[in-house]
Amino acid sequence: MKIGMQTWGSHGDIRPFLALAEGLQLAGHDVTLLITCVDSDAYAGVTSASGVNIRIVASPVITPEQGAEIGWAIVNARDPLKQMSLIMRRCFGPVEEAMFDAARELAAESDLVIGHYFMYPTQIAAEHAGKPYVSVLLSHAGIPSAYSHPLGWPRMFNGFLWWLTRRLMHRTLSPYVNRLRARVGMTPAKDVMSEVWLSPYLTLVGVSPQICERQPDWPDAWQVCGFLDMPNMQLEGQLTDALLSFLSAGEAPVYMTMGSWMPPDVADQRDALRLLTEAARLTGCRAVIQASRWAECGVQSDDRIMYVAAAPHHLIFPRCAAVVHHGGAGTTQSATLAGKPSIVVANISEQEHWANELRRIGIAGKLTRRRSVTAKQLAAHIRYVLDRPALSAKAGAVAEAMVHENGVATAVRLISARAQETI
Template identity: 60%
Template sequence: MKIGMQTWGSHGDVRPFLALAEGLQAAGHDVTLVITTIDMDAYAQVGAARGVKVVAVGEPIIPADEAAKILRTIYAIKDPMRQVGALMRLMFAPVEDEMFAASRRLCEESDLLIGHHILHPLQVAAEHAGKPYVSVFLSHVSLPTEHAHPLAKLGRTGNRLLWWLTRVMLNRVLLHYPNRLRRQLGMPPARDLLDDVWLATPLALVGVSPAICERRPDWPASVHVCGFLDMPNVEVEGTVPPALDEFLAAGAPPVYMTLGSWMPEDLAAEKETLTLFTAAARLAGCRAIVQSPSAQACGFASDENTLFVTAAPHHLIFPRCAAIVHHGGAGTTQSATLAGKPSIVIAHLNEQEHWASELRRLGIAGKVLKRRSVTARMLADRIAQALATPEMAVKATAVGAAMRKENGVALAVRLIGALETGASQRR
């Protein structure tokens, strides 16, 4: 098949799609992946060596100081729906028309379309073109079930009521985006974001490890938990330089500290974050590796207890660390869990808080910290808790071992291939 794929977001939203695209290409399909991200210039050539055509759309890239202001605005908002609305308005809407044009081009040249579940431009274009469409959920937080809700634990009846309210609010905040595009194509409006847009597909893949995400019996039959869409090192993640290897070997396993794409790039805000990290590590009495794009420019230098790195391949480094401090993004969360390490989560978004609660449910993380209120003392206490709780390390090792037996990409490729088989049989 000629397969068109599209994603939007940060590195954690691109990497799983690169992994799936590579798997589909290796299975004999002709794959084009369209990406839109603040770091799109770093990914444009990534797929070439693997035979995947990668196209970046949505320039200009948001300048670092503007992106930092947007991120601070978003994580300062406490209400989850207002936060989602701000994220879409400030970071998605400005490039929506360019993404929609790319979506329509993909539909013209592809037999099958695969999109990030929030990529409504591709869903609308695929429906209009009459092409089969697969949505990929990189988190299970958006899948309604009477068995759970990310904001509360109210029992089945309470969860159903809360999900009904969630649907109402999501439709109020977000449904006008796909309906604007549908009007352009003369299509009737979608009535429900979840059912008509995010899940309007013959196949919905949940790219989350079954060790973390249990498939709910009330999910539609089209929903499949395929597992973490992982892959070997991506070029933009860097390599393991000698200094990093030497630091790891020079003493007790360190704590790795990263906020991923949520690390601010303007120097004043980045310095504030680095001060938080280094003070917490000192208070906790641990060695630390701190991932930062501009530590030296912020006035920080490595020493025998703290090493600053601009980037590092997490799948090689995390297994050699004692615990991981991170923002609770889907990719970093599952990478830390795959490595068998406890997590300390500093969440910026409701979705990241959901990941933190899932890790706590598994017994491999403590209570979530929130970026808008975290202090060095609070972070140090969470680190000390993780390092001083053997049960947490044992459970993390067990969950990581279970994850390493999975192959999310292979299962996803088989499920997508079954769509082609089914279509051939119907013909």
């Protein structure tokens, strides 16, 4: 079967699709994957060991200078709908046309189409071509249920909260979605969440069942497949000799990263490093701090703190005591899979949801927000986690369960079974 896949975003949005594409290709399918990376050209040279046809579309979307300005605008917007509008206007809109053209070509040549839930150009192209469409969600925050809502209010309010959430999301996103639908002669979508984000054919939630339970009122088409993970990628690098020496020289450090939300420019990255460094000093812990341009920021590693441009999470997280991170889907699940408690410094509402979920299952403390956190506050949150062995013990137990999951294999099985019924 010819399968066309398309994703957009940062590393955390792309890596799961690479993992799934490899799994489908190894299962005997002919897979093409389109990638649009918002903030990097790192994927230009990526190849597939199994033969996946990888095409890069309109990447990167923004420059480092634009990334710094856009990032702070999103963080300071506070309102989730304003944050989403900024992302749409600055990070998605500029390449919408190129992605839609690529999606239409992809749909025409494929038997089945798989898209990142946010990729309405892919969904529209598949529907217009009459091809089955699978939506992949990398977070469970946007799946309506009478049993849960991201705000965590009493269950009796969930019906109203989801009605309001869907209405506000549709008001924000429908102008973009329906403009493209009108362009190809399709009727307007009446509810973006249920008609675009969630596919009635098959919707896969790429989150570990240890974090996301499938709710009783979900349709059969909505399935939790688990974390879409894969072995360390070449572009993610290896642990350097210097880092290995640091890890061996003392107690397990706290790993500190802002992931794709680390400001790309030197001035803002210097400020972020100052926050993380001071927090580590105040906590009294050893730390590995990740920042792509740390060498330009005037900091120096010592026996307590080591700065790295990057380190593969699969290799470094298991050797740490805890992980300070931004609450991205990939980093969150990588830290959880490594059996380490988290301290989340969230930038946007989806990351706040991840922080609250980790706290709910007992492997993190309270969330902090990037726009307001101080070094003293962050140090207190780190110390809270380090001083509570129960958090580490629970994180280890969750990881032990996750180790026995295989999100890619489950997703491949669900996709293949659904296709056999319909294609």
